[in-house]
Amino acid sequence: MSGFRILFDASSDWLAHSLANASSELTPALARLPDGTDIVRPNVGVLELTPAATHSNPNHEALIVSAGVHGNETAPIEVLNQLVNELLAGEWTLTCPLLLILGNPPAMVAGERFIDVNMNRLFAGAHGRDEYRGLPEAGRASELEQLCREFARKHSGLALSHYDLHTAIRPSLREKFALYPFVEGREVPVEQCRFLLEAEVETLLLQHKAGTTFSSFTSSELGAESFTVELGKVRPFGQNDLGRFAGIRDALRRRFRGEPAPAESRDLGHLTIFEVVHEILNTGENFQFHVPDDVANFTEYEPGTVIWEDGETCYRVGTVPEAIVFPNREVPVGQRVGLMIRARASGLER
Ligand SMILES: O=C(O)CCC(=O)N[C@@H](CCC(=O)O)C(=O)O
Numbered sequence: 001m002s003g004f005r006i007l008f009d010a011s012s013d014w015l016a017h018s019l020a021n022a023s024s025e026l027t028p029a030l031a032r033l034p035d036g037t038d039i040v041r042p043n044v045g046v047l048e049l050t051p052a053a054t055h056s057n058p059n060h061e062a063l064i065v066s067a068g069v070h071g072n073e074t075a076p077i078e079v080l081n082q083l084v085n086e087l088l089a090g091e092w093t094l095t096c097p098l099l100l101i102l103g104n105p106p107a108m109v110a111g112e113r114f115i116d117v118n119m120n121r122l123f124a125g126a127h128g129r130d131e132y133r134g135l136p137e138a139g140r141a142s143e144l145e146q147l148c149r150e151f152a153r154k155h156s157g158l159a160l161s162h163y164d165l166h167t168a169i170r171p172s173l174r175e176k177f178a179l180y181p182f183v184e185g186r187e188v189p190v191e192q193c194r195f196l197l198e199a200e201v202e203t204l205l206l207q208h209k210a211g212t213t214f215s216s217f218t219s220s221e222l223g224a225e226s227f228t229v230e231l232g233k234v235r236p237f238g239q240n241d242l243g244r245f246a247g248i249r250d251a252l253r254r255r256f257r258g259e260p261a262p263a264e265s266r267d268l269g270h271l272t273i274f275e276v277v278h279e280i281l282n283t284g285e286n287f288q289f290h291v292p293d294d295v296a297n298f299t300e301y302e303p304g305t306v307i308w309e310d311g312e313t314c315y316r317v318g319t320v321p322e323a324i325v326f327p328n329r330e331v332p333v334g335q336r337v338g339l340m341i342r343a344r345a346s347g348l349e350r
């Protein structure tokens with residue numbers, strides 16, 4: 001790895017460098033791999049990789065892959081770092097333009113979801129709201145948006161995908177699942193569904209309205225096929241069983257290398273699709289949330305069950321069972337306490 005000191009200074013690798021420089025404003029650095037791939041480190045925790053012009057890009061695509069937008073969701077960070085180490089060691093050749101992002105390095109150092117404010121609510125311009133003025137997470141969200149915009153513009157002739165990798169706070173009855181941001185009239189492409197299955201993600205959740213998450217920004221503003229991908233449970237650095245993340249690691253590596261999708265790709269019937277029917281928001285001082293703190297994602301509630309109330313509104317499960325995802329009462333007023341979802345009867349069409 002010694003040839004890459006210019007990117008990572010005295011640090012052993014990208015992750016170590018990102019942790020050691022978490023709160024620094026770095027001047028951009030660049031390096032070229034022996035195979036001609038250019039790597040630019042525009043700031044801490046971001047690498048922009050461009051294969052040599054002589055390499056073809058068989059899948060005609062450009063990829064944005066992010067992790068660590070929540071600092072304590074460490075397994076996907078370790079997965080991306082491993083892939084970077086393999087690439088720098090010359091174990092394989094990159095064939096497509098790639099923007100790799102570790103979202104919130106100060107929160108990664110602290111081992112916390114965020115420092116001041118949940119960064120995954122600050123995209124799609126939300127970082128500019130008065131309440132977030134001057135907060136480092138707002139500045140970082142704005143910077144990441146700009147880097148993604150430039151990357152998308154540079155590679156506008158290629159199909160753009162964004163995978164924002166996370167792990168969940170609660171246990172989950174479905175360990176791995178992806179969320180597809182809402183964009184009016186858009187359907188999930190079949191090849192993206194096949195990719196999710198290749199990555200051992202067998203559950204897809206369709207959002208019902210545009211949001212201010214990172215994946216919502218890249219899909220609404222940049223026209224990317226974007227997914228937030230939940231890959232397991234939150235654990236500190238060094239405590240992840242990376243064997244449980246081999247699916248996403250191998251599937252991403254395959255895309256980075258420009259190889260075709262596996263010939264014996266799994267039947268789409270293995271993908272279970274849910275849709276969001278209701279977003280629970282913390283409505284203020286009278287808000288009562290009736291879901292226990294330790295309930296697992298995808299726990300189902302029978303019709304008529306009261307999920308939350310606040311004196312004015314009482315939300316009950318409708319005529320068919322609904323399940324809860326991301327229950328979290330510890331959020332500021334106005335923010336998401338959870339999603340109520342139901343299984344979709346008719347496959348992929350909305
Ligand atoms: O486990 C939890 O409660 C949260 C896990 C997480 O960070 N999920 C993302 C989902 C983003 C999306 O809705 O696309 C988040 O809450 O930001």
Ligand SMILES: [Zn+2]
Pocket residue numbers: 069070073166167
């Ligand atoms: Zn997360």
